[in-house]
Amino acid sequence: MNIQDLEDMGCGTSSATKDKKSGKALKAALVIQNWYRTYRDRLKTRQRYALTIFQSIEYADEQGQLQLSNFFSFMLENYTRVQEKEPGLVTRLFGSSIQDKDRQDYLGLIEVPDSYCGPRLQFPLTFTDIDLLIEGFKQQQILHAYYVLEVLFETKKVLQQMPNFTHTSTSPSKEITICGDLHGKLDDLFLIFYKNGLPSVNNPYVFNGDFVDRGKNSMEILMILFVSFLVYPNDLHLNRGNHEDFMMNMRYGFTKEILHKYKMRSVLMPPIPMDGDPAEKKNKLGTTIVAQGIRTTGSFSELLTKQEWEQVVDILWSDPRGKRGCYPNTNRGGGCYFGPDITAKILNKYQLKMLVRSHECKPEGYEICHDGKVITVFSASNYYEEGSNRGAYIRMSSGTTPQFFQYQITRATCFRPLYQRVNAIESSAIRMLKERMISRKTDLTRAFQLQDRNKSGKLSMGQWAFSMENVLGLNLPWRSLSSHLVTKDKDGNIDYMSGFQDVHIQKPVKEVQSTLIETVYRYRSDLQIIFNIIDSDHSGLISMEEFRSMWKLFKSHYSVHIDDSQFDELAERMDLNKDGSIDFNEFLKAFYVVHKFDKLNKSDNKLA
Known part of the structure; x- marks a missing residue:
C-alpha cells in the first residue's frame, strides 16, 4: 500500500x-x-551601556590620577620655593627610603611568633612553597610580614639582574599561557591554576601586569606570583602594568590593603629611625613600627627625565583603536591611541607577528582587533560588578593559532535570571553616574540654565545631552540613559533639575556652601593621597597649618575658585576637639552621597 x-x-x-x-x-x-x-538583545544592550558607564568613569578617574602626578611635578618644579616653606615636604614626597644593604636590619625588626599558623616559607624557595602559599590563602590566612619582606627583597634582587625585555620560546609540544589584569581577584587566579595547572618548567606563564588594586587580595596575588617567579625565573614572566605604581596604589586600594593587613604605612618602605631619633620597635605581627624620622637615599638627579617618564607612560597607558594614526588617549588622559597602521608598522619593524596586551576590561575577557594582530586579554572576571564581565587567558604555541579560555567566578547572585543580573549591574552603574553628576551639580546647573533661554526648567534632549557631555566629559549614550537619570514631559522635554532630586552630598556642616562641598567631594581621592603623604609622623592627624598650606597649593594648581575663608571655616568646624589638628581621613568620610531612593530597584521584578 x-x-x-x-x-x-x-x-x-x-x-x-x-x-x-x-x-x-x-x-x-x-x-x-x-x-x-x-x-x-535588549538586556545585552543594557548590560553594554552599564559597562560603558563603568569604563567611562574609570578612565575619568585615571585622568584625575595623571593630573595629580602633574601636581607633584608642579611641586617639584617649584622645589626651591616649597623647600623654604616646608623643608621636609619635598623629601617626603620624592625621596627613597629603602637600601639593599640594610635587608637584615629590616628583617630584624620582625620575628615570627610560635603562635603564627599561616604559611611558613623555606628559602631557597621550591615548588612546595608555591603549593603551601596557595593552600594557606585558600584558608584566608595572611602571610606573615617577615616572609613578605623576604619575598620582596629576593624578588627585587633577581629582577635587578634581568633585562627590561625578556625572551621566551615555545614549540608545538610546549605552550605558554598569557594572563591579563588580575586586580586583586584571587579567585580568578585560583581558577586559572585549577583549569590550566600551576606554573612549572613545562607550563610557563606570562602575566601582563595590573596584579594589584581594586580587588581585596592584591597582596596574596603578588606573593603567589613572586614566589612562583623565584622558583621558575625562566618560566614565569611578570610584565609591569600601570597599576604597579606607588601613586596608583594609594588611590585604588593596594596601599589601604597593606595598612589593613599589616598595619604599617607600607611593607615596601619599612620606616627606619634616623640616628638619635626616638623610635618604637615592636616585632609581632599586627603591631606598628613608628619612626619620627625617615632615612632617605637617592637624589633628584636619579629621577626619570621628562622624556623617559613620557615613554613609560606611553608604554603603560596606551590603547588600540580602529582609527588610523597615533593620537592622544583622551579617555585616560595619558598615553596614546594607536591605529592598525601603527601596529603594522611596529610589528614589521621588529619582525613580530602579534601583540598580546591587556589594560582594558572586555565583556568576554578578550578582544581581537587590528586585523587579528592585536589581542587584548583581561583575566579579572566581575571587574566592575558581579556578572559584569568574563575573564580569560590565552594558550599559545609555535605555529598554532591562539586558544582562548573564558570563565566567570560565580556567586549565589549569578544563578538569578539574566534580567535580574542585568538590573543589578545597571543599578550600580547608574548610582555611580548619579554620584558623578551630584559632584558637578553647580557646574551642570549653570550649563543647563545657559541653554534654558526661556527659564522654563526644561531642555530638549539634544540640549540636555550636550550639557551633560560638556560638563562631565564622559563619552556616554546620554539619550539612551536619560530615562534612568531625569524625567521627561509628554513632549519629550527634560526637567533637568530632576536628575538631582533623589541624591545629594551629605554636608558635615549645614552652613557650608554647596560649591565647596562638591569640590571637596570631587577631589576627595586626590586630597586623601596628598594629605596621607604629608602626614609625616603617620599619626593620621595633620596640623591645621599643613592643612591650609596644602589646600592653597592644590587650589592654585587645579584652578579651584573658592574663597580661602570658606575652607578655613570648614576646617575649624571639623577640628572637633580644638587641638589644632585634623584627622583628614575622618574629615573626608563626612562627605558622602545619600541616595534617597533607587528607581531601578522598583523594576527588578519587571521584564525588560
Missing part, C-alpha cells in the same frame, strides 16, 4: 490536519524564539 492508497481510503485528512497543526506550532516557536532573541 502506498501513500496514494492511504489518501484514497480517507487517511489523507488526518495527515493534513497534523501538518496544519505542525505548521502552527512551528510558527509559534519562531515567534517565541524571535521574541526571546529580541528580549535578550
Whole structure:
C-alpha cells in the first residue's frame, strides 16, 4: 500500500490536519524564539551601556590620577620655593627610603611568633612553597610580614639582574599561557591554576601586569606570583602594568590593603629611625613600627627625565583603536591611541607577528582587533560588578593559532535570571553616574540654565545631552540613559533639575556652601593621597597649618575658585576637639552621597 492508497481510503485528512497543526506550532516557536532573541538583545544592550558607564568613569578617574602626578611635578618644579616653606615636604614626597644593604636590619625588626599558623616559607624557595602559599590563602590566612619582606627583597634582587625585555620560546609540544589584569581577584587566579595547572618548567606563564588594586587580595596575588617567579625565573614572566605604581596604589586600594593587613604605612618602605631619633620597635605581627624620622637615599638627579617618564607612560597607558594614526588617549588622559597602521608598522619593524596586551576590561575577557594582530586579554572576571564581565587567558604555541579560555567566578547572585543580573549591574552603574553628576551639580546647573533661554526648567534632549557631555566629559549614550537619570514631559522635554532630586552630598556642616562641598567631594581621592603623604609622623592627624598650606597649593594648581575663608571655616568646624589638628581621613568620610531612593530597584521584578 502506498501513500496514494492511504489518501484514497480517507487517511489523507488526518495527515493534513497534523501538518496544519505542525505548521502552527512551528510558527509559534519562531515567534517565541524571535521574541526571546529580541528580549535578550535588549538586556545585552543594557548590560553594554552599564559597562560603558563603568569604563567611562574609570578612565575619568585615571585622568584625575595623571593630573595629580602633574601636581607633584608642579611641586617639584617649584622645589626651591616649597623647600623654604616646608623643608621636609619635598623629601617626603620624592625621596627613597629603602637600601639593599640594610635587608637584615629590616628583617630584624620582625620575628615570627610560635603562635603564627599561616604559611611558613623555606628559602631557597621550591615548588612546595608555591603549593603551601596557595593552600594557606585558600584558608584566608595572611602571610606573615617577615616572609613578605623576604619575598620582596629576593624578588627585587633577581629582577635587578634581568633585562627590561625578556625572551621566551615555545614549540608545538610546549605552550605558554598569557594572563591579563588580575586586580586583586584571587579567585580568578585560583581558577586559572585549577583549569590550566600551576606554573612549572613545562607550563610557563606570562602575566601582563595590573596584579594589584581594586580587588581585596592584591597582596596574596603578588606573593603567589613572586614566589612562583623565584622558583621558575625562566618560566614565569611578570610584565609591569600601570597599576604597579606607588601613586596608583594609594588611590585604588593596594596601599589601604597593606595598612589593613599589616598595619604599617607600607611593607615596601619599612620606616627606619634616623640616628638619635626616638623610635618604637615592636616585632609581632599586627603591631606598628613608628619612626619620627625617615632615612632617605637617592637624589633628584636619579629621577626619570621628562622624556623617559613620557615613554613609560606611553608604554603603560596606551590603547588600540580602529582609527588610523597615533593620537592622544583622551579617555585616560595619558598615553596614546594607536591605529592598525601603527601596529603594522611596529610589528614589521621588529619582525613580530602579534601583540598580546591587556589594560582594558572586555565583556568576554578578550578582544581581537587590528586585523587579528592585536589581542587584548583581561583575566579579572566581575571587574566592575558581579556578572559584569568574563575573564580569560590565552594558550599559545609555535605555529598554532591562539586558544582562548573564558570563565566567570560565580556567586549565589549569578544563578538569578539574566534580567535580574542585568538590573543589578545597571543599578550600580547608574548610582555611580548619579554620584558623578551630584559632584558637578553647580557646574551642570549653570550649563543647563545657559541653554534654558526661556527659564522654563526644561531642555530638549539634544540640549540636555550636550550639557551633560560638556560638563562631565564622559563619552556616554546620554539619550539612551536619560530615562534612568531625569524625567521627561509628554513632549519629550527634560526637567533637568530632576536628575538631582533623589541624591545629594551629605554636608558635615549645614552652613557650608554647596560649591565647596562638591569640590571637596570631587577631589576627595586626590586630597586623601596628598594629605596621607604629608602626614609625616603617620599619626593620621595633620596640623591645621599643613592643612591650609596644602589646600592653597592644590587650589592654585587645579584652578579651584573658592574663597580661602570658606575652607578655613570648614576646617575649624571639623577640628572637633580644638587641638589644632585634623584627622583628614575622618574629615573626608563626612562627605558622602545619600541616595534617597533607587528607581531601578522598583523594576527588578519587571521584564525588560
